Amino acid sequence: MRALSILSAAVLLASSVNAGSDPRDCEVCMKVMTDIRDSMPKPDQKEKPKIESAIGAHCANESLPAREKKICYYIDPIKRDVAQPFSLGMTADRLCKRINKNNPEICGVKFPVKTENLEPKDLTKLRVKQLKSILLDRGVECKGCVEKEEFIKKVQETEHLAGSDEF
Numbered sequence: 001m002r003a004l005s006i007l008s009a010a011v012l013l014a015s016s017v018n019a020g021s022d023p024r025d026c027e028v029c030m031k032v033m034t035d036i037r038d039s040m041p042k043p044d045q046k047e048k049p050k051i052e053s054a055i056g057a058h059c060a061n062e063s064l065p066a067r068e069k070k071i072c073y074y075i076d077p078i079k080r081d082v083a084q085p086f087s088l089g090m091t092a093d094r095l096c097k098r099i100n101k102n103n104p105e106i107c108g109v110k111f112p113v114k115t116e117n118l119e120p121k122d123l124t125k126l127r128v129k130q131l132k133s134i135l136l137d138r139g140v141e142c143k144g145c146v147e148k149e150e151f152i153k154k155v156q157e158t159e160h161l162a163g164s165d166e167f
């Protein structure tokens with residue numbers, strides 16, 4: 001989880017140069033799909049009923065992290081619609097984008113961004129939009145903030161809220 005968060009932060013940093021769609025779109029869905037695929041013997045990965053049971057089994061796991069549970073909340077009731085494209089062997093990325101077409105909440109689920117391992121100078125590389133998005137993830141508003149420094153300060157002050165995993 002920690003490694004993933006650092007990765008998210010790194011991806012976020014890397015993305016600060018190109019605007020456009022969020023590279024973190026679908027990231028939790030992709031993790032869940034990869035885990036489900038990895039839990040299955042190779043020949044089963046093409047069999048729809050086997051895929052449906054693997055989704056059910058994976059999602060029955062009470063110890064999944066909150067964001068992954070949230071993906072399960074969306075995909076468990078539509079196992080059949082997931083199993084179809086899943087059985088074609090497409091990448092997790094394509095699979096998630098495909099099922100997101102009819103269930104547009106799925107790709108919006110993202111891992112919380114932790115910034116504790118980032119140097120302040122790294123935070124200054126982020127855009128204000130990204131700092132705002134980190135704060136939004138934490139349920140924090142930066143009231144009256146205008147300058148980038150103010151947003152950075154708020155991000156640093158609210159580090160303890162990163163990854164608070166309410167549903």
Ligand SMILES: *[C@@H]1O[C@H](CO)[C@@H](O)[C@H](O)[C@H]1NC(C)=O
Pocket residue numbers: 061062063064065
């Ligand atoms: C349930 O999920 C946790 C956290 O992802 C994992 O460590 C554990 O191995 C899983 N248990 C089963 C039975 O798959």
